[in-house]
Amino acid sequence: MKRIAVAALALGLPLLSVATAHADTNTVTISGVAWKDLNGDGIRQADEPLLPGVKIGDTTTDTTGHYTLxxxxxxxxxxxxxxxxxxxxxFVLTRPNQGGPTTDSDFDWNDGWLTLHQKPVDGVIANVDAGFMPTKSDAKVKITPKQTGPVKVGDDVTYEIDIENNDFPSFVGVRVVFPxxxxxxxxDGPSSTADPVGTTGLDIRFLRAQQPNTPRVREVSGKVTKPVDGVVTADLIDRASDVDGANDKASAPLKTVDDGGSATTDPTTTTDPAPTTTTAPATTAPRTQPVVKPAALANTGVDPVWPLVGGLSLLAVGFVAIFVARRRRA
Known part of the structure; x- marks a missing residue:
């Protein structure tokens, strides 16, 4: 029995030694520094200070700016x-790989990640360094309505938010507010989350930093529930690493019209009074004097011919009598 145990031990010790040696060759120690790249050139100069307390992997740099994993x-x-x-x-990560392996920054300046494939020396990969420069990123925002033509109550509206940056990564979010x-x-935008701001706003934050010179476009939409006369605003947030605040805010109009096609107005809005129209006095036609007709003779119902004949006869008798009398005097 003892012979079997001794034989097993003799066979197992070499195998254990091989396994231990194999394990040692599969793990390494990584070391480096973090420094403040004051001139932003990506190369560590002798007068640029090392940085304590910077998180790298599962550790932080010590009081002298060094770390070991x-x-x-x-x-x-x-x-x-x-x-x-x-x-x-x-201060943000500086542009990587700008100099030699002992003086440059190695980490991706956009997301901070690094994957190592270099061969260790005596089980150590050294000079894995992180430089931090003063920020030079300049993000700016634009907002554009997607709908065309008049907008009415009940319509859906969509606005496109466009964040652009320069030659450096951007680390900003955007607040969008509707009236x-x-x-x-x-x-439901990709690679981002949104938190409500009041009842008509959203704070959109991104899960990844924005690559240099790469526009980032998102859309925000809603439904018009009552007459609106205002603007939709887009304002960059979380912008401590942004160098110019003058281009960090933009707006676009949102105004509804009624069914007749005319713009609705806020009842509290003061409008100019309508111009006064002078009305010419009405022309009075000259009064026409009424035509007075002579009154008709009363009709007694008696035929007037016979009284006329009688009168003429008496007149004739009178002339005859006068004529006879004159003859007698003569």
Whole structure:
């Protein structure tokens, strides 16, 4: 029995030694520094200070600005440095790989990640450094309505939010606010989340930083529930790493019209009085004197011919009598 145990031990010890040696070759120690890249050139100069307390992987740099990670995979080790690790985002990761391996920054300046494939020396991968420069990013925002033509109560409206940046990564979100009278739809933009602001606003924050010179476009929509006369605003937030605030806000109009096609107005809005129209006095036609007709003789119902004949006869007798009398005097 003892012979069997001794034989097993003799066979197992070499196998254990091989396994231990194999395990040692599969893990490495990673070391480096974090420094403040004052001139932003991506290369560490002798007068640029090292930074304590910067998080890299599962550790932080010590009081001298150095860090060490042990037991890391020998190939394909992944670690991350905080992209906005110091001064509340006013210093951000500098552009990587700008110099030699002992003086440059190695971490992706957009998201802070690094995957290592270099061969260790005596089990150590050294000079894995992180430089932080004063921010030079300049994000700006635009907002554009997607609908065309008049907007009426009951219509759906959509606005396109466009965030652009320069040659540096951007680390901003955006607040979009509609005027009262719009019910917002559920926001479902890619690589981002949204938190409500009041009843008509959203704070959109992004899960990844924005790549240099790469526009980021999102859409926010809603339904018009009552007459509206106002603007939709887009305002960059979380912008400590942004150098110019003059282009961080934009707006676009939102105004409803009635069914007749005319714009609705707020009843509290003061409008100019209608111009006074002078009305010419009505022309009075000259009064026409009525034509007076002579009154007709009363009709007694007696035929007037016979009284006329009788009168003429008496007149003739009178002339005859006068004539006879004159003859007798003669």
């Amino acid at each position: 042990t037991g890391m995979p020998a190939d394909g080790a992944q670690l991350q440095a905080a992209a906005r690790g110091i001064d509340d985002g006013r 009262e009278g719009v019910q917002l739809d559920h926001y």
